[in-house]
Amino acid sequence: MSLRSNLQRLTFSAILIAVFAVPVCAESTLHEQIDAALSSGNPQYEKQVATPADDATFLRRITLDLTGTIPSAEKVRAFVADSSADKRVQEIDRLLASPEYARRMQYVFDTMLMERHPDKHVPAKDWRNYLRQAFLDNRHWDDLVQEMLTVDGTDEKTRPAAKFLLDRELKAEQVTRDLARLFLGRDLECAQCHDHPNVNDYLQRHYHGLNAFLSRSYLFRDPKTKKTSIGEKAEGQVAFTSVFTKEEGKTAPRVLDLPEIPDPEIPDEPYKVKPAKNVRSIPVYSRRLQLADAITSTENQAFQNNIVNRLWALMMGRGLVEPLDMWHSDNPPTHPEVLQLLTAGLQKKDYDLQYLIRELALTKTYQRSSHRKTDAKSTDETDYRVGLLKPLSPEQLAWSMMQATGVTASTLDSLKAKQIKADPKKGPIVTAEPRWQEEALHDALWRNVD
Incomplete structure (x- = not known):
């Protein structure tokens, strides 16, 4: 990158910091900075916000958000009776350290991805176990994404991570669209054939720049094992023509407006494994393997913005940008200063999602009651003066029903192996030996709710 480009980036960053700077103490924590940013510029803000949620409401909210279920009645009574000043902090930390947190995030990210x-x-069970272990180990987001985009499915140990690509049949068009939506927060589907007619920021070269990372890759089925994996060719360029203007273009791999990544010079043989019948070809230089580094690069602000926006939506009830996959200049974040704080905090902690979730849970904003003050004039949910109501996911509803009826992990140990009867056409749902497992019971219960 040229010196001029670096200077331009530094200048732009300095302007962002100057414009969105929030007057907070240098010693303040991220959650304190978030609260200060939301109230900045409005001296009446603190008088207008809802009161803090009572202890029972807070416990229900945080337990649902971090573990996916309601707390037990005994837990609620104990928490309300606890007079410790820091009991909310302790409860947040306890929940984040629990295996139920990993299970909750497993389902959140399974649904998202x-x-x-x-x-x-790739069986859902293997994929979910992979995600759950990742959150038990608190693997950082950039590391997780890199693995999902680089594994080829040949190693049984890492094969579950390949589900993102394999279960999309490695169709370059579908993977390109989903990469842009789920990792960059941009729905570029319309830009496959032309620049977006309504969103000036979504260009055809953006779509095809991402597509160029994948256009040489293909789904390979081993004739002996019948298992699929990812093969790749060493050649193939990406060219495109606008269906509106008939203007032609071509691009090397690139992420949005970041520089193109040219292929290196390969002096001799371009393949490690040459293409042949029933042989998975492997090139010396893989464009697909460049994708993970390019997506997670610190220069790719879209990657950072996307994940903090999705976590904000998970905890607060709506994103700083809505819809979550429609980031563009005509749909800016409602609170750019908060976004800047979140992305800076995430980068400082090397994409530690658990850290960011903890800071969000500690904010006064998150812990507010959902009851607006009677004299409050504003009904704009983007001002976060009240806690927003959030619908339960199917998993949260099923687990909460289990909790409310007493059918939880603590009672499963005393149950004998049984069979839950369903519609005769569907047949039996669960035949667990020697005892029911919580996952099986959850799935069975949810099918019976239908």
């Missing part, structure tokens, strides 16, 4: 598509090449 796979969008409830049916299984094709």
Whole structure:
């Protein structure tokens, strides 16, 4: 990158900091800075916001958000009776350290990344176990994304991570669209054939720049094992023509407006494994392997913005940008100063999602009652003066029903293996030996709710 480009980036960053600077103490925590940013410029803000949620409401909210279920009645009574000044902080930390937190995040990110598509090449159980272990280990977001985009499905240990690509059949068009939506917060589907007619920021070269990372890759089925994996060719360029203007273009791999990544000079043989019948070809230089580094690059602000916006929506009830996959200049964040704080905090902690979720949970904003003051004039939900009501996910509803009826992990140990009867056409749902497992019971219960 040229010196001029670096100077331009530094100048732009300095302007952002100057414009969105929030007058907070240098020693303040991220959650304190977030609260200060939301109230900045409005001396009446603190008088207009809702009161803090009572202890029972807070406990229900945080338990649902961090573990996916309501707390037990015993837990609520104990929490309300606890007079410790820091009991909310302690409860947040306890929940984040629990295996139930990993289970909750497993389902949140499964839904986000796979969008409830049916299984094709990687069983959902393997994929969910992979996600759960990742959150138990508190693997950082950039590391997780890099693995999902680089594994090829040949190693059984890492094969579950390949579900994102394999279960989309590695169709370059579908993967390109989903990469842009789920990792960059931009729905570029319309830009496949032309610049977006309504969003000036979404260009055809943006779509095809991402597509160029994947256009040489293909789904390979081993004739012996019948398992699928990812193969790749060493050649193939991306060219495109606008269906509106007939203007032609071509691009090397690139992420949005970041520089193109040219292929290196390969002096001799371009393949590690040459293409042949029933052989998975492997090139010396893989464009697909460049994708993970390019997506997660610190220069790619869209990657950072997208994940903090999705976590903000998870905890607060709506994104700083809505819809979550429609980031563009005509749809700016409602609170750019908060966005800047979140992305800076996430970068400082090397994409530690648990850290960011904890800071969001500690804000006064998150802990506010959902009851607006009677004299409050504003009804704009983007001002976060009240806690926003959030619908339960199917998993939260199922787990909460189990909790409310007493059918939880603590009672499963005393149950004998049984069979839950369903519609005769569907047949039996669960035949667990020697005891029910919580996952099986959850799935069975949810099917019976239908």
